[in-house]
Amino acid sequence: MPRERLSVVVTRRLPEPVETRLSELFDVQLRPDDAPMTRSELASAMRGADVLVPTVTDTIDAALLAQAGERLKLIANYGAGVDHIDVATARQRGVLVSNTPGVLTDDTADMAMALILSVVRRIPEGLAVMQKGDWDGWAPTALLGGRIAGRRLGILGMGRIGQAVARRASAFGMQVHYHNRRRLRSEVERDLEATYWESLDQMVARMDVISINCPSTPSTFHLMNARRLKLLKPGAVIVNTSRGEVIDEHALTRMLRAGEIAGAGLDVYEHGTDINPRLRELSNVVLLPHMGSATVEGRDEMGEKVIINIKTFEDGHRPPDQVVPSML
CATH class of the missing domain: 3.40.50.720 (NAD(P)-binding Rossmann-like Domain)
Structure with a gap:
């Protein structure tokens, strides 16, 4: 009997090839529009998902992590910077954090x-x-x-x-x-x-x-x-x-x-x-409006890193781009 697919929630619209691949591999909930999630929407997503895929526009602090459900085990950030995520609190709650370094x-x-x-x-x-x-x-x-x-x-x-x-x-x-x-x-x-x-x-x-x-x-x-x-x-x-x-x-x-x-x-x-x-x-x-990473190639490669991190986690291994507090 095939195992149940991971539940993944994506907080923003991502490039079409990335969304397509996520949909093929996981039970994914995509964002219907490109507006950032509200705080209550983020809390709801974190209560029901195994994996959250946020971006730099999502502030995931200790108070929000306190509302996460038992299922949430990985925050696979779409981006290299993780200053918007309370990595130490996530770790204390048994939630891994990964990012997408190098591609940008x-x-x-x-x-x-x-x-x-x-x-x-x-x-x-x-x-x-x-x-x-x-x-x-x-x-x-x-x-x-x-x-x-x-x-x-x-x-x-x-x-x-x-x-x-x-x-x-x-x-x-x-x-x-x-x-x-x-x-x-x-x-x-x-x-x-x-x-x-x-x-x-x-x-x-x-x-x-x-x-x-x-x-x-x-x-x-x-x-x-x-x-x-x-x-x-x-x-x-x-x-x-x-x-x-x-x-x-x-x-x-x-x-x-x-x-x-x-x-x-x-x-x-x-x-x-x-x-x-x-x-x-x-x-x-x-x-400029935060355009430093705004290339088609870069954004697609970010998505590939996110997928690799989630897939590796699903297979029972440490995500290759896991972030730990000592790195910050």
């Missing part, structure tokens, strides 16, 4: 470089002129940006994505510097031609461009706070494709408005979709 490295690094180029070369300002129909021809001093070759790039967080940014920046002729919780092995540093700074303050004060590539943890919350942002050179640019909470957004907005920082490129925000309206008004700021 190149996509996110590409976006970091795109933001650097966009801000330094003033691409959105040029685009706005063309869209308004205000361009009346080339001029020697119009929309002068800067050359990125030779500039010092300070990477905050030198994991997979940070290293991918370093390789791209080197190809553009930038000088690569980095600060990380742990220093890279000497052979990796040589390969990346990267200079390590033990002091984040000292690195920040000397860079032309800062790229935020560290995860969101209690220790990285407002790592770029008002005091540290004031260390930046007036001509410096900061880009963030990681997590919005790493930067004090209000302090950044004040400094950009005052001309104390030359520009910023942001794909993530401290308060989600609630973005400081003054930040939106600035011409030296490029704002």
Whole structure:
């Protein structure tokens, strides 16, 4: 007699190939529209499912986990970041957590470089002129940006994505510097031609461009706070494709408005979709709607990882991408 299929609840619409494969393998409940689940809907899903497949838009905290049913044994997150999930409480309740690391490295690094180029070369300002129909021809001093070759790039967080940014920046002729919780092995540093700074303050004060590539943890919350942002050179640019909470957004907005920082490129925000309206008004700021991982290939590969994690769990083994509190 065939065993009963796992009950899987997916909280958001996923790419069609991913949903089709999930439906073939499991007893899956798909989302009829792309609106995030309400808290009560999440609680209901967690009471009746064996596996929950959430995304970054679902906050799964201790209070919500307390409402989970006895069946829930795996939270197979669709995404690499798990700061929206209380992993420690889940573990205490016997619920495993998995994620999808690695597949978005190149996509996110590409976006970091795109933001650097966009801000330094003033691409959105040029685009706005063309869209308004205000361009009346080339001029020697119009929309002068800067050359990125030779500039010092300070990477905050030198994991997979940070290293991918370093390789791209080197190809553009930038000088690569980095600060990380742990220093890279000497052979990796040589390969990346990267200079390590033990002091984040000292690195920040000397860079032309800062790229935020560290995860969101209690220790990285407002790592770029008002005091540290004031260390930046007036001509410096900061880009963030990681997590919005790493930067004090209000302090950044004040400094950009005052001309104390030359520009910023942001794909993530401290308060989600609630973005400081003054930040939106600035011409030296490029704002994107969390597009760092938005490639067809990346999203399909995320789904494949989710499926592998669930299938491995169903077969009685540890999911290959299991997350434990000591990793955070």
